[in-house]
Amino acid sequence: MNAGQSGRPDEEPAEGADTRSGEATGRVTADYEPHPRRWKALSVCLTVGFMALLDVSIVNVALPSIEKGLGASESALSWIVSGYALTFGLVLVPAGRLGDAFGRRTAFLVGLVFFTVASAACGLAQGAAWLVIARLSQGMAGGLLNPQISGMIQQLFRGAERGKAFGLLGMTIGVSTAVGPLAGGLLIQAFGADEGWRWVFFVNLPIGAGAFLLALWLVPPACAEKVSEGRTSLDPVGIALLGAGVLAVLLPLVEAQQWKGQGKWLLAAGGVVLLVVFTFWERHYTRKGREPLVDLSLFNRRSYTLGTVLALLYFAGFTTLFFIFTLYLQQGLGYVALQAGLTLTPFALGSALSAGLGGRIVTRVGRPLVAMGLVLVFLGLCGALLTVRWVPEGHVGWVLAAPLLVAGVGSGLVISPNQTLTLHEVPVARGGTAGGMLQTGQRIGSAAGIASVGAVFFAHVAETHDWSGALQAALLTALAFVLGALVVAVADVYTSRRVRS
Numbered sequence: 001m002n003a004g005q006s007g008r009p010d011e012e013p014a015e016g017a018d019t020r021s022g023e024a025t026g027r028v029t030a031d032y033e034p035h036p037r038r039w040k041a042l043s044v045c046l047t048v049g050f051m052a053l054l055d056v057s058i059v060n061v062a063l064p065s066i067e068k069g070l071g072a073s074e075s076a077l078s079w080i081v082s083g084y085a086l087t088f089g090l091v092l093v094p095a096g097r098l099g100d101a102f103g104r105r106t107a108f109l110v111g112l113v114f115f116t117v118a119s120a121a122c123g124l125a126q127g128a129a130w131l132v133i134a135r136l137s138q139g140m141a142g143g144l145l146n147p148q149i150s151g152m153i154q155q156l157f158r159g160a161e162r163g164k165a166f167g168l169l170g171m172t173i174g175v176s177t178a179v180g181p182l183a184g185g186l187l188i189q190a191f192g193a194d195e196g197w198r199w200v201f202f203v204n205l206p207i208g209a210g211a212f213l214l215a216l217w218l219v220p221p222a223c224a225e226k227v228s229e230g231r232t233s234l235d236p237v238g239i240a241l242l243g244a245g246v247l248a249v250l251l252p253l254v255e256a257q258q259w260k261g262q263g264k265w266l267l268a269a270g271g272v273v274l275l276v277v278f279t280f281w282e283r284h285y286t287r288k289g290r291e292p293l294v295d296l297s298l299f300n301r302r303s304y305t306l307g308t309v310l311a312l313l314y315f316a317g318f319t320t321l322f323f324i325f326t327l328y329l330q331q332g333l334g335y336v337a338l339q340a341g342l343t344l345t346p347f348a349l350g351s352a353l354s355a356g357l358g359g360r361i362v363t364r365v366g367r368p369l370v371a372m373g374l375v376l377v378f379l380g381l382c383g384a385l386l387t388v389r390w391v392p393e394g395h396v397g398w399v400l401a402a403p404l405l406v407a408g409v410g411s412g413l414v415i416s417p418n419q420t421l422t423l424h425e426v427p428v429a430r431g432g433t434a435g436g437m438l439q440t441g442q443r444i445g446s447a448a449g450i451a452s453v454g455a456v457f458f459a460h461v462a463e464t465h466d467w468s469g470a471l472q473a474a475l476l477t478a479l480a481f482v483l484g485a486l487v488v489a490v491a492d493v494y495t496s497r498r499v500r501s
Contacts, residue, residue, distance in 0.1 A: 038156040040218045042165055045149045048112055048211050049169065050176045051204055052142035055119075056085060056319075056446075057180030058200055060326050061337040065188050065197040066131070075258055076128035080135050082254035082447075087139035088146075089443030090246055094239050096147030096436030097293055101234065104148040104155065104432060105223035109215060111144035116208030123201035150419070150435030152223050154428045160363050163420045167359010170416020171352055177319060179348040181326055182341030189338045238293035241281055245274035246440065253447040294437060295430055302492075304434065307422025310370070310488045312441040314414055316449030317481030318377070321347075321407075323450050324457050324474045332467025333393055346401045350408025355416045362417035367496065369417050371489040376410025378482050383407075385475045388468055414485075445481075453477045 035041075059066075063077050072080070099107040118138035125131035149169065157165045187203065188196035248271025252264040282292040299305045322344060329340040354373075362369055383403030391399045419438070426434040453474045460470035 034158075034161070035156055035220045035222070037218050037220060041156065041215075041220060041223075042153065042168065044211055044214045044218055045108070045152060046168055046172045047207065048108070048115075048145055048215075049149045050172050051207050051211075052115060052145050053173055053176040054180050054183065055138065055142065055201075055204070056088070057177050057322050058184040059084070059180075060323060061181045061184040061330070061340055062188060062197040062200045064330070064337070065193050069194050069197055070125065070128050070131065072128040072131070076132055078255065078258050079132045080128075083132055083136045084139035084142070085443060085447060086247070086250050086254050087136045088143040089250055089440055089447070090243055091140050091143035092147055092436040092440045092443070093242055093294060093433060094234075094436075095144040096151065096432035096434070097234060097239075098144075099148045099151050099432040100429060103223065104151045105215070105219045105221070108145060108148040108152070108219070108223075109212065111141050111148065112208055112212050112215065115141035115145060116205060116212070119201045119204035119208065123198040123205075125198075146439055147432045147436035150423065150438075151432030152219070154423065154426065154435075155223060156220070160360075162424075163363045164356075164359050166420040166423070167356050167362070167416040170359060170419050171355030171412060173415050173419075175348050175352045175355070177322065179345070181322055181337070182345050182348070185336070185338035185341030189336070235282075235285060235291070235293040238278060238282055238285060241274055241278040242293060245271045245278055246444070247271070248274060250444060250447050253444075253451040294433060298426060298430065298434055298437070301425050303425055304422055306488055306492050307418050308438055308441045310418055310485050311415075311422070311438060312445035312448075313481050313485040313488065314374070314418075315442040315445035316452075317381075317478040317485070318411060318414075318449075319446040320449040320453040320474075320478055321381075324453060324471060324478075327457065328388075328467055328471040329397065332471070333396065335397065339397065343397045343400055344404065346405040347408035347411070350405045350410075351412040351415075352408075354409045354412030356412075358413045358417045359420065362420050365417075367421060367489055367492050370414055370421070371486060371493055373410040373413025373417070374482060374486040374489055377407045377414065378410075378479065378486060380404065380407025380410060381475060381479050381482065385472055385479075388471050388475070393468065449478065449481055 059081055063081070066072055066080065067077060070076075095107065095111070115138060118134055118141050121134035122131055122138060125134060150166075153162065153165045153169060183203075184200055187199045190196065191199045248267050250271075252259065252268045255264070279296060282294055282296055285292045286296075299308075325344055326340050329335040329343055330337065335343070358369060358373070380403045383406060384400055387399045387403060388396060422438055423434055456477045457470045457474040460473045461467060464470070
């Protein structure tokens with residue numbers, strides 16, 4: 001029985017699962033020799049992953065500083081935030097394929113250099129257009145880096161160690177997103193409102209340079225080799241169809257507040273059509289005996305399909321929290337960037353505390369652990385909703401600490417265990433592509449969540465000028481996404497038990 005059926009990756013694989021070398025199930029087999037530097041290599045990968053994902057959220061609190069320093073328009077500010085997420089999501093799957101085909105170490109190093117140079121260009125920007133272009137480039141580099149990290153975890157670890165490694169990766173994802181506002185606030189506080197935003201990007205330079213040297217030394221040469229033979233075609237038609245489809249779906253979502261009218265959603269519908277055409281093309285390409293961009297048989301594994309859907313729904317509710325809380329605290333309550341960041345810090349602390357634990361026990365508990373985490377997130381957000389509703393505005397920032405801590409603990413039990421369960425049965429040769437698809441779902445979920453939750457938030461503010469009421473309405477929308485993810489997790493647990501019985 002596979003992990004998707006049982007919810008536990010330590011049980012027997014389903015009929016038809018690939019178990020020839022233990023790659024599909026992540027088990028320790030006789031031909032597996034753990035590399036002595038695997039944990040040191042992981043620490044370098046996680047440092048780089050933290051840096052790339054931090055830039056998703058750290059810029060939010062720097063927007064007033066950027067507006068003041070560069071005279072950026074509202075449209076430019078939107079592209080500085082959303083453009084990064086857009087290009088990040090666009091290149092994830094092709095980047096995973098590049099790593100699978102030509103070596104993840106090489107793709108990782110190229111992406112790291114690209115990201116560091118783009119960060120320098122952001123910090124040196126002399127105008128809004130310059131900064132937007134640099135951010136688009138930085139997002140592409142981040143999208144190139146991240147699939148290599150999950151792919152190298154697949155390649156370097158087996159068994160319970162893989163769960164621990166993915167637990168650390170999940171902790172990195174959760175903490176980097178949550179700590180971004182605090183890090184941005186500290187930098188702006190230290191370097192001033194006029195030029196402090198530049199150090200939001202310059203801080204990446206010493207990290208990137210140091211990580212590059214450490215990666216040359218610590219990442220094993222085996223990660224520089226392609227992970228399967230005969231993969232000579234990059235499926236350019238598949239890349240074009242997937243890229244155009246994801247772009248058409250994401251663009252109206254990330255520009256939902258700037259593009260007025262309903263016509264923009266026709267572009268999203270066209271993107272869905274392109275993605276359907278992409279699936280037909282991939283099947284056709286496979287029947288011709290070629291290596292497709294995405295092995296659609298991955299979605300025959302229930303663990304992978306349900307995990308990807310769950311991640312999409314959860315990130316739609318999870319990522320948007322920092323967006324709406326930052327707006328509420330800074331624009332509604334008049335907090336400075338540092339105060340807003342400190343208010344959100346308990347979520348980051350809770351996530352850090354629980355993610356490592358989740359990675360260690362997920363192989364024993366399985367999908368029920370994810371469901372438990374989603375319940376905690378739901379309860380924590382309900383507590384935040386009641387706090388904003390009933391606590392006087394002068395004390396909201398302090399009282400929010402408790403419910404955000406609970407939600408953070410729950411988030412740590414969702415992200416890393418779900419990543420472990422989702423990629424558990426994926427063969428090593430498909431690790432980069434599968435990780436890229438999973439993260440593409442997360443980016444689409446994030447964009448959809450920010451678009452829908454943000455639309456509710458801004459509509460309420462425009463109509464009533466009540467920031468507290470706007471946050472409450474937005475939190476209810478975010479709770480709906482979290483509840484959807486919980487339904488997926490509970491349905492998986494329930495179905496698994498029926499199958500076992």
